Amino acid sequence: MSTVNYTEIIFKIKEEYIKHTRVNEDGSVHFTLEMPVAEQVCPHCGESTRKSKGKRSREVKFGVIQHHPVTATYLQRRYTCQECHHTFIEKNPFVSRYLQISKSNMEYLFRQFSEKGSFTEMAKRSDISVSTVIRYCSKLAIPKPKSLPTVLGIDEYKGNAGGQVYQVIITDVRNHSIVDILPKRDTNALIQYFSSFSRKARKQVTYIIMDMSPLFKLVMQTMFPHAHIVADRYHVCRLVDWAVERVRKREQKILVAHSKMLKHNRRILMKNPDRLTESEQIKLQEILRISDDLRIAYGLRLAFRKVFKTFSIHNIERHLQLWLNIVERSHLVEFNNFKLSFTNWFPQIVNAFVLPYSNGFTEGCNNKIKVLKRISYGLRHFERFRVRILMLSKKNSASYFHS
Numbered sequence: 001m002s003t004v005n006y007t008e009i010i011f012k013i014k015e016e017y018i019k020h021t022r023v024n025e026d027g028s029v030h031f032t033l034e035m036p037v038a039e040q041v042c043p044h045c046g047e048s049t050r051k052s053k054g055k056r057s058r059e060v061k062f063g064v065i066q067h068h069p070v071t072a073t074y075l076q077r078r079y080t081c082q083e084c085h086h087t088f089i090e091k092n093p094f095v096s097r098y099l100q101i102s103k104s105n106m107e108y109l110f111r112q113f114s115e116k117g118s119f120t121e122m123a124k125r126s127d128i129s130v131s132t133v134i135r136y137c138s139k140l141a142i143p144k145p146k147s148l149p150t151v152l153g154i155d156e157y158k159g160n161a162g163g164q165v166y167q168v169i170i171t172d173v174r175n176h177s178i179v180d181i182l183p184k185r186d187t188n189a190l191i192q193y194f195s196s197f198s199r200k201a202r203k204q205v206t207y208i209i210m211d212m213s214p215l216f217k218l219v220m221q222t223m224f225p226h227a228h229i230v231a232d233r234y235h236v237c238r239l240v241d242w243a244v245e246r247v248r249k250r251e252q253k254i255l256v257a258h259s260k261m262l263k264h265n266r267r268i269l270m271k272n273p274d275r276l277t278e279s280e281q282i283k284l285q286e287i288l289r290i291s292d293d294l295r296i297a298y299g300l301r302l303a304f305r306k307v308f309k310t311f312s313i314h315n316i317e318r319h320l321q322l323w324l325n326i327v328e329r330s331h332l333v334e335f336n337n338f339k340l341s342f343t344n345w346f347p348q349i350v351n352a353f354v355l356p357y358s359n360g361f362t363e364g365c366n367n368k369i370k371v372l373k374r375i376s377y378g379l380r381h382f383e384r385f386r387v388r389i390l391m392l393s394k395k396n397s398a399s400y401f402h403s
């Protein structure tokens with residue numbers, strides 16, 4: 001391994017600063033660094049001086065090159081000011097005051113915070129302990145954003161940071177980035193958070209995309225009375241799918257002779273009928289023949305999905321109203337809720353099919369959060385978790401714009 005080529009480029013160590021190089025048996029490299037006497041500006045009075053007054057040795061970790069740690073003993077020179085007689089340490093390109101890791105290593109570590117990877121991996125790459133990585137991560141603070149997006153997505157995710165079961169994610173639906181994550185999903189915390197934005201910032205928000213959550217609806221209608229709330233269309237469709245699934249489970253229990261068949265072919269009921277293979281179509285016919293309720297439920301699902309092929313607000317409203325009427329006549333208990341909930345959310349559901357916005361991106365973020373939680377030891381601390389999520393998101397949205 002050549003020690004000279006990379007030292008200046010990666011570690012900002014000029015060859016002339018290296019007094020001694022030791023390559024150990026395990027491949028690790030240790031430098032002894034010293035800078036020549038040069039003119040220094042006194043930080044106390046601003047006068048120049050060249051009066052060197054001894055050296056103090058510091059151990060510095062520069063990181064890892066090809067799995068080999070690079071460390072140095074830096075003999076840092078002290079200077080005496082001849083004007084005010086203060087002593088001070090020389091300026092240097094390697095390491096900041098009080099720190100044990102080099103500037104280049106620190107920059108590298110901070111870059112890693114915006115990439116996927118666990119604290120353990122980062123510690124290994126920077127040749128420092130996991131607790132040091134966590135300490136540096138805790139030093140990062142990303143302030144609350146000043147503005148809010150025109151199309152705002154809000155959703156909850158299952159968190160394990162800060163002792164809360166549910167946490168909240170706020171996204172910029174149009175620009176595909178995370179605006180913020182909040183530690184608590186409760187009315188007061190949400191109202192407090194959104195009240196802290198200026199009236200002007202809140203006026204920016206024109207559309208709010210959400211699942212059919214009464215809590216979110218109440219908070220957002222209070223805080224953004226001028227904005228249009230849009231139910232997430234995937235969530236709405238899932239509610240109908242789940243109702244079909246509940247009917248199937250009930251029938252599976254009752255129709256003992258067919259229960260295995262009903263269990264094994266449950267995915268067929270959720271598939272787009274146009275995409276069924278020939279054998280799946282035969283199975284579907286069989287299922288629908290043996291259970292009247294499942295036939296009705298399946299019909300309701302297909303009828304609901306047809307709203308995707310309906311255009312204009314008026315037609316969509318009419319379609320949904322007709323669908324609710326059929327639901328009522330079907331007398332399926334699993335569909336009982338729709339009459340009330342879809343009526344309460346009627347304008348928001350219509351918006352879901354009229355407007356091009358959904359929480360698809362927001363839910364994608366929730367999956368990323370899940371991955372980060374799985375690989376990250378030391379993210380139970382909410383602020384650290386938030387920093388990493390926001391740094392990851394910033395990086396991703398940047399690449400999104402460049403592509």
Ligand SMILES: [Zn+2]
Nearest residue numbers: 042045081084
């Ligand atoms: Zn001075």
